[in-house]
Amino acid sequence: MRTMAVIGTGLIGTSVALAVARHGVTVFLADRDPAAARTAAALGAGTADPPADPVDLAVIAVPPSQVGAVLAEAQDRGLAETYTDVASVKAGPERDALSHAPDPHRYIGGHPLAGRERSGPLAARANLFRGRNWVLTPSRLTSDDAFDRALELVALCDAVPVVMRSQEHDAAVAVTSHVPHLMASLMAARLCEGPADVPSLAGQGLRDATRIAGGDSRLWGDILQANAPAIACVLKDLHTDLSRLVPALDALARPGGGGRDDGMRTLVDLLDRGISGLAEIPDTRPGATGRASRVRVAVAERPGELARLLAAAAEAGAAADDACVESAGPAGGADGAGGAAASGFVVRFGVPTRTAERLVAVLDAGGWDAVREDHRGSDDALDHDLDGVLLTDTVRSGRRPQ
Amino acid sequence: MRTMAVIGTGLIGTSVALAVARHGVTVFLADRDPAAARTAAALGAGTADPPADPVDLAVIAVPPSQVGAVLAEAQDRGLAETYTDVASVKAGPERDALSHAPDPHRYIGGHPLAGRERSGPLAARANLFRGRNWVLTPSRLTSDDAFDRALELVALCDAVPVVMRSQEHDAAVAVTSHVPHLMASLMAARLCEGPADVPSLAGQGLRDATRIAGGDSRLWGDILQANAPAIACVLKDLHTDLSRLVPALDALARPGGGGRDDGMRTLVDLLDRGISGLAEIPDTRPGATGRASRVRVAVAERPGELARLLAAAAEAGAAADDACVESAGPAGGADGAGGAAASGFVVRFGVPTRTAERLVAVLDAGGWDAVREDHRGSDDALDHDLDGVLLTDTVRSGRRPQ
Numbered sequence: 132m133r134t135m136a137v138i139g140t141g142l143i144g145t146s147v148a149l150a151v152a153r154h155g156v157t158v159f160l161a162d163r164d165p166a167a168a169r170t171a172a173a174l175g176a177g178t179a180d181p182p183a184d185p186v187d188l189a190v191i192a193v194p195p196s197q198v199g200a201v202l203a204e205a206q207d208r209g210l211a212e213t214y215t216d217v218a219s220v221k222a223g224p225e226r227d228a229l230s231h232a233p234d235p236h237r238y239i240g241g242h243p244l245a246g247r248e249r250s251g252p253l254a255a256r257a258n259l260f261r262g263r264n265w266v267l268t269p270s271r272l273t274s275d276d277a278f279d280r281a282l283e284l285v286a287l288c289d290a291v292p293v294v295m296r297s298q299e300h301d302a303a304v305a306v307t308s309h310v311p312h313l314m315a316s317l318m319a320a321r322l323c324e325g326p327a328d329v330p331s332l333a334g335q336g337l338r339d340a341t342r343i344a345g346g347d348s349r350l351w352g353d354i355l356q357a358n359a360p361a362i363a364c365v366l367k368d369l370h371t372d373l374s375r376l377v378p379a380l381d382a383l384a385r386p387g388g389g390g391r392d393d394g395m396r397t398l399v400d401l402l403d404r405g406i407s408g409l410a411e412i413p414d415t416r417p418g419a420t421g422r423a424s425r426v427r428v429a430v431a432e433r434p435g436e437l438a439r440l441l442a443a444a445a446e447a448g449a450a451a452d453d454a455c456v457e458s459a460g461p462a463g464g465a466d467g468a469g470g471a472a473a474s475g476f477v478v479r480f481g482v483p484t485r486t487a488e489r490l491v492a493v494l495d496a497g498g499w500d501a502v503r504e505d506h507r508g509s510d511d512a513l514d515h516d517l518d519g520v521l522l523t524d525t526v527r528s529g530r531r532p533q
Numbered sequence: 534m535r536t537m538a539v540i541g542t543g544l545i546g547t548s549v550a551l552a553v554a555r556h557g558v559t560v561f562l563a564d565r566d567p568a569a570a571r572t573a574a575a576l577g578a579g580t581a582d583p584p585a586d587p588v589d590l591a592v593i594a595v596p597p598s599q600v601g602a603v604l605a606e607a608q609d610r611g612l613a614e615t616y617t618d619v620a621s622v623k624a625g626p627e628r629d630a631l632s633h634a635p636d637p638h639r640y641i642g643g644h645p646l647a648g649r650e651r652s653g654p655l656a657a658r659a660n661l662f663r664g665r666n667w668v669l670t671p672s673r674l675t676s677d678d679a680f681d682r683a684l685e686l687v688a689l690c691d692a693v694p695v696v697m698r699s700q701e702h703d704a705a706v707a708v709t710s711h712v713p714h715l716m717a718s719l720m721a722a723r724l725c726e727g728p729a730d731v732p733s734l735a736g737q738g739l740r741d742a743t744r745i746a747g748g749d750s751r752l753w754g755d756i757l758q759a760n761a762p763a764i765a766c767v768l769k770d771l772h773t774d775l776s777r778l779v780p781a782l783d784a785l786a787r788p789g790g791g792g793r794d795d796g797m798r799t800l801v802d803l804l805d806r807g808i809s810g811l812a813e814i815p816d817t818r819p820g821a822t823g824r825a826s827r828v829r830v831a832v833a834e835r836p837g838e839l840a841r842l843l844a845a846a847a848e849a850g851a852a853a854d855d856a857c858v859e860s861a862g863p864a865g866g867a868d869g870a871g872g873a874a875a876s877g878f879v880v881r882f883g884v885p886t887r888t889a890e891r892l893v894a895v896l897d898a899g900g901w902d903a904v905r906e907d908h909r910g911s912d913d914a915l916d917h918d919l920d921g922v923l924l925t926d927t928v929r930s931g932r933r934p935q
Contacts, residue, residue, distance in 0.1 A: 395758060411724040
């Protein structure tokens with residue numbers, strides 16, 4: 132790819148332009164607002180002049196309802212050899228392309244899963260898409276050439292291509308993006324009501340849970356309208372769940388009333404389903420996908436000794452969050468055989484394999500007896516062990532206090 | 534305060550103990566699970582032995598439904614001069630204290646607004662409460678002595694005391710904490726259903742929106758049950774909103790059907806209410822409360838020039854997120870008087886006053902003409918200016934291109 136056009140130099144369009152311009156691609160920038168295109172150009176994203184010849188690929192970065200019209204107009208004037216878009220809804224643009232675009236086979240839908248709270252070209256980042264999934268939704272007419280160009284674009288942006296049908300994509304983002312946005316708006320809206328001191332009790336949890344409600348309401352109105360059928364479907368399920376939850380809370384609110392056990396069951400069942408759902412979200416933090424190792428170390432029971440161990444482990448790159456501690460019983464432990472026997476802790480660290488070696492070396496140097504336990508159980512079992520409450524079974528370490 | 538007891542050495546109890554132990558207070562740790570108290574002691578949070586004499590203050594760090602019983606038991610054996618708790622629901626524990634505790638005047642309710650996803654003593658941090666609000670809910674019987682001890686505890690933890698009635702507190706946290714938790718659970722639960730590739734489309738937005746659903750379901754069941762009346766009230770409002778939203782989405786899902794305009798209005802109205810609600814959440818980021826200054830700089834329109842300016846500003850501590858850009862129109866601007874006149878940008882940075890001076894110096898040194906504009910308008914107006922879309926009105930800078 133040598134030349135590219137970006138139509139719409141907002142956050143996403145400008146970020147795409149910055150990313151491919153780094154690789155020497157000549158980028159032609161256009162926006163309904165000429166000042167926005169010129170701002171993107173002044174950021175180094177390309178030129179705000181029109182191309183003299185058809186470019187290799189045009190990226191349409193406009194709200195979903197406008198993709199079809201912009202595509203048809205661009206194809207009418209022969210702007211590019213191939214076309215893609217970056218709208219967060221895919222079935223509508225595909226339908227519009229198939230029914231109105233002069234050359235629907237030159238088009239493939241796309242949706243990079245990246246964004247920021249800020250909008251506009253100044254918020255753009257060349258590395259916005261690094262490591263992120265970028266969904267491509269070829270239609271039944273999409274040519275190999277259009278597909279290949281889009282794959283090249285994804286690669287130039289350091290993103291990961293994910294190929295889906297447009298309807299599947301829309302059903303998925305209704306769950307992962309659009310309904311969460313609406314729920315965040317519903318919750319944040321509550322803060323406008325009621326006593327003025329309510330927001331002063333907002334913690335990080337509320338901030339995180341409502342952050343996505345901050346997007347531009349016209350753009351989001353357009354996005355949500357474009358995916359209305361899939362969103363309505365998910366909202367109805369939520370509405371049903373909520374219709375069960377309200378009477379459960381009502382029952383729990385009546386002291387001594389009936390239905391409290393049922394209410395509590397409904398409540399805890401929902402919380403448990405939520406925890407199961409969270410476990411479905413892939414962990415994309417750096418190192419999260421690497422193979423995990425387990426390091427076991429015995430620690431004497433002395434004030435501050437555990438803190439000293441955790442500080443040493445942190446130096447080796449293992450956080451306390453990676454650790455779980457099992458405890459030897461004190462004198463007269465649960466098995467009744469302890470007498471005045473030794474007590475102490477066994478700490479297990481779950482860390483990426485590349486960290487494990489360094490951790491063992493650092494702990495050994497600090498005077499602790501650290502052992503790798505990679506042969507025990509599968510990674511799945513390890514993840515499960517480390518995922519729960521920290522204090523697990525009481526075990527006997529057999530080590531004497533020092 | 535010289536001596537303190539902590540009953541319940543989980544995340545919050547151990548963090549309280551670590552915070553006050555730093556100040557030389559002798560802390561006595563106790564937990565239903567002796568291994569948890571010993572782990573906290575090994576972290577340097579205090580001693581797992583019982584005190585010989587009554588301590589100055591006992592902090593009860595157990596689930597809300599157990600506060601009353603633990604308080605009564607501790608007062609029966611004369612553990613402390615004064616008592617507080619750290620449960621996230623306050624009306625129930627107060628009611629239990631008033632009706633069952635031997636000395637209800639020695640007790641004051643408390644709730645530090647801090648937490649982590651991880652639970653247990655290993656997740657504890659001495660600085661967990663630094664700068665956080667800590668609600669105190671004196672009852673009609675609470676003594677000055679108990680109030681003063683609790684204020685001293687809040688100060689030792691570097692937190693900010695907020696005094697409320699217990700019922701007001703519970704109504705507020707229903708909105709800011711409990712209902713958001715339930716909504717996060719409802720959304721995360723959706724990920725267990727439907728096609729397996731749905732979670733692969735999860736972005737940071739979904740992660741943030743559902744993160745709070747990850748807490749221990751038994752502890753959260755206890756918390757939610759303890760605040761059921763206030764939660765039910767907020768859930769009913771949400772249910773009503775959702776009952777309006779579903780038909781709005783249904784109308785938008787029917788191409789060419791009636792009610793689309795009404796549907797869109799309902800949708801955008803909700804999004805706008807959400808944005809208004811977000812604005813109610815105080816911004817507690819470092820520097821957010823300082824007085825803001827505005828720095829204005831004119832920039833020539835050359836590829837990469839804006840990027841160069843933003844890089845220089847970043848060196849002075851001003852992020853691109855703090856900037857907004859206004860653009861001179863190209864030849865033939867909106868006022869029709871442009872002809873072939875000059876074009877360029879005017880960039881305004883909204884930064885803490887202490888950063889403004891450095892920013893002006895750095896930009897001047899870089900060859901730009903930067904000016905402080907502090908006299909214009911109020912801070913409120915500035916915040917408003919910088920809060921919206923980046924590209925605002927087109928203005929004419931009058932500078933010639935270089």
